[in-house]
Amino acid sequence: xxxxxxxxxxxxxxxxxxxxxxxxxxxxxxxxxxxxxxxxxxxxxxxxxxxxxxxxxxxxxxxxxxxxxxxxxxxxxxxxxxxxxxxxxxxxxxxxxxxxxxxxxxxxxxxxxxxxxxxxxxxxxxxxxxxxxxxxxxxxxxxxxxxxxxxxxxxxxxxxxxxxxxxxxxxxxxxxxxxxxxxxxxxxxxxxxxxxxxxxxxxxxxxxxxxxxxxxxxxxxxxxxxxxxxxxxxxxxxxxxxxxxxxxxxxxxxxxxxxxxxxxxxxxxxxxxxxxxxxxxxxxxxxxxxxxxxxxxxxxxxxxxxxxxxxxxxxxxxxxxxxxxxxxxxxxxxxxxxxxxxxxxxxxxxxx
Amino acid sequence: xxxxxxxxxxxxxxxxxxxxxxxxxxxxxxxxxxxxxxxxxxxxxxxxxxxxxxxxxxxxxxxxxxxxxxxxxxxxxxxxxxxxxxxxxxxxxxxxxxxxxxxxxxxxxxxxxxxxxxxxxxxxxxxxxxxxxxxxxxxxxxxxxxxxxxxxxxxxxxxxxxxxxxxxxxxxxxxxxxxxxxxxxxxxxxxxxxxxxxxxxxxxxxxxxxxxxxxxxxxxxxxxxxxxxxxxxxxxxxxxxxxxxxxxxxxxxxxxxxxxxxxxxxxxxxxxxxxxxxxxxxxxxxxxxxxxxxxxxxxxxxxxxxxxxxxxxxxxxxxxxxxxxxxxx
Numbered sequence: 001x002x003x004x005x006x007x008x009x010x011x012x013x014x015x016x017x018x019x020x021x022x023x024x025x026x027x028x029x030x031x032x033x034x035x036x037x038x039x040x041x042x043x044x045x046x047x048x049x050x051x052x053x054x055x056x057x058x059x060x061x062x063x064x065x066x067x068x069x070x071x072x073x074x075x076x077x078x079x080x081x082x083x084x085x086x087x088x089x090x091x092x093x094x095x096x097x098x099x100x101x102x103x104x105x106x107x108x109x110x111x112x113x114x115x116x117x118x119x120x121x122x123x124x125x126x127x128x129x130x131x132x133x134x135x136x137x138x139x140x141x142x143x144x145x146x147x148x149x150x151x152x153x154x155x156x157x158x159x160x161x162x163x164x165x166x167x168x169x170x171x172x173x174x175x176x177x178x179x180x181x182x183x184x185x186x187x188x189x190x191x192x193x194x195x196x197x198x199x200x201x202x203x204x205x206x207x208x209x210x211x212x213x214x215x216x217x218x219x220x221x222x223x224x225x226x227x228x229x230x231x232x233x234x235x236x237x238x239x240x241x242x243x244x245x246x247x248x249x250x251x252x253x254x255x256x257x258x259x260x261x262x263x264x265x266x267x268x269x270x271x272x273x274x275x276x277x278x279x280x281x282x283x284x285x286x287x288x289x290x291x292x293x294x295x296x297x298x299x300x301x302x303x304x305x306x307x308x309x310x311x312x313x314x315x316x317x318x319x320x321x322x323x324x325x326x327x328x329x330x331x332x333x334x335x336x337x338x339x340x341x342x343x344x345x346x347x348x349x350x351x352x
Numbered sequence: 353x354x355x356x357x358x359x360x361x362x363x364x365x366x367x368x369x370x371x372x373x374x375x376x377x378x379x380x381x382x383x384x385x386x387x388x389x390x391x392x393x394x395x396x397x398x399x400x401x402x403x404x405x406x407x408x409x410x411x412x413x414x415x416x417x418x419x420x421x422x423x424x425x426x427x428x429x430x431x432x433x434x435x436x437x438x439x440x441x442x443x444x445x446x447x448x449x450x451x452x453x454x455x456x457x458x459x460x461x462x463x464x465x466x467x468x469x470x471x472x473x474x475x476x477x478x479x480x481x482x483x484x485x486x487x488x489x490x491x492x493x494x495x496x497x498x499x500x501x502x503x504x505x506x507x508x509x510x511x512x513x514x515x516x517x518x519x520x521x522x523x524x525x526x527x528x529x530x531x532x533x534x535x536x537x538x539x540x541x542x543x544x545x546x547x548x549x550x551x552x553x554x555x556x557x558x559x560x561x562x563x564x565x566x567x568x569x570x571x572x573x574x575x576x577x578x579x580x581x582x583x584x585x586x587x588x589x590x591x592x593x594x595x596x597x598x599x600x601x602x603x604x605x606x607x608x609x610x611x612x613x614x615x616x617x618x619x620x621x622x623x624x625x626x627x628x629x630x631x632x633x634x635x636x637x638x639x640x641x642x643x644x645x646x647x648x649x650x651x652x653x654x655x656x657x658x659x660x661x662x663x664x665x666x667x668x669x670x671x672x673x674x675x676x677x678x679x680x681x
Binding site for chain 2: 067
């Protein structure tokens with residue numbers, strides 16, 4: 001096995017167009033700071049990296065295990081708050097970052113295991129309902145525990161010096177780009193996101209991943225073959241929760257801010273769901289394409305819709321339909337169509 | 353079942369609601385207790401209207417409609433649309449005219465929600481029977497699109513809705529002031545429950561629905577078209593959500609595009625507590641949620657926001673399938 005396929009756990013994108021697309025996204029992410037230097041394009045690229053991790057960890061649950069959780073943003077939020085609280089309470093330093101991330105991961109895994117053992121025993125739909133309830137409870141907690149979380153306003157904090165623009169790796173510019181903390185942050189996120197993605201790809205291609213897919217296809221048969229389906233589902237939930245918490249920690253370090261709307265809201269959950277389903281459930285690479293499409297849509301589709309809305313001004317209802325804030329309407333329709341006609345999303349389509 | 357042979361464990365779920373109501377009495381004093389109990393039961397009645405349809409739909413066809421909240425919102429907006437032109441009736445201080453306007457709003461909301469529910473079943477749900485994962489995804493997609501459409505049609509801002517004149521104010525019972533509208537809501541909820549109960553237990557259609565809940569394949573094998581029956585139940589369920597929407601909107605006196613979506617979690621908690629698929633369970637669950645919210649809000653305001661989740665966790669630890677689980681054949 002070549003090094004490339006080995007890194008990808010023997011599960012490359014497959015299909016010419018798909019391989020080119022995935023490679024193009026990855027390449028663009030690698031060269032963004034040099035090819036498109038600018039706060040906006042860097043922010044888009046960084047968000048894509050983090051959401052690839054978040055969506056891929058969700059795909060492990062949704063696409064590979066076949067259970068719908070609405071608490072994925074909660075784990076993302078716990079990771080983000082872990083770092084935020086550690087940095088505000090313990091002072092700025094890598095120790096605080098690591099401790100906050102570790103605490104967030106531990107809490108996420110603990111909650112995921114409890115929810116899994118409590119609800120998956122009954123039936124999978126119970127899991128969906130209970131995760132929805134627990135996630136809303138987490139949002140309430142984050143806004144009401146003002147002393148710890150900063151309430152509605154959230155927490156703004158300092159990050160270690162290496163990640164700030166004031167830090168200089170090399171004096172002056174190289175290739176027209178400042179080698180400062182912003183660049184360190186960017187490549188730090190890119191490398192960590194890549195490692196986490198490869199880890200998830202390895203996990204779903206491991207024997208455990210095969211069992212998860214067996215459960216998705218036929219739970220009864222998997223159980224009859226002697227696999228403890230409850231245990232495997234809970235394990236999948238725990239792994240995906242831990243990875244989501246790391247993604248949350250990355251987001252907190254990037255924004256230097258953690259708040260309820262940015263990390264815990266239901267609309268964020270909807271975004272993740274759209275990413276995984278549009279990209280392709282149960283494919284992992286769908287997370288890359290889905291996250292790229294959704295984040296780009298958020299940043300670039302809205303202005304385009306605004307222009308369209310102005311163009312049809314005067315026609316009844318049409319301007320309201322194309323109002324920039326209505327972009328979710330169109331993505332929602334796209335989402336339903338994809339679930340109906342292309343259940344494996346873009347990736348599944350391109351692999352045929 | 354013979355009562356003398358029934359174990360306490362079988363009766364306990366029936367006793368939970370009265371036990372909580374009675375236990376609250378000595379803690380808060382008679383007049384507070386009366387106000388809070390009526391408030392809790394009224395809230396429970398409105399929640400029951402929203403939850404009953406969902407639990408029936410799930411019980412019969414194993415479809416959990418995450419877009420149920422959209423039908424609540426639809427009912428609320430239809431309520432505005434009906435009550436605004438009837439302002440002459442609603443502003444008159446007459447129970448007859450007010451009730452007539454309210455009745456028309458309820459009936460129209462039922463009709464519109466039911467009709468849209470029919471379309472929703474045909475377009476969205478029909479293709480995903482027996483595929484739970486895709487059901488969840490498709491209905492969540494339906495909710496996203498519906499909430500956006502509400503904003504397109506009625507704008508993003510909250511629209512005020514004034515209660516009919518006779519429904520405002522309160523009745524004095526001793527020193528306890530009981531809001532009139534709460535009594536209206538409670539009465540409506542109980543009427544709907546009795547009607548549903550009679551329909552399920554005294555009619556042929558009801559018999560088929562109950563049989564379908566217990567063993568769908570057997571009913572199909574006996575030659576009944578369960579699909580057609582299910583469409584009827586789906587329309588009924590969404591129509592009930594419409595009633596719930598009107599009633600809740602009049603209680604809140606404010607309608608937002610999220611009014612129904614915000615209730616989804618509470619409705620799910622009720623279903624989980626009551627037992628998925630059980631209409632009686634959803635009534636008890638709704639009353640429990642309503643009472644808990646009011647009692648806890650009075651006794652310990654700081655924990656009130658999480659009280660429903662706490663209630664759900666406690667019930668689940670006691671009975672993992674809810675208080676009144678539906679026996680599946």
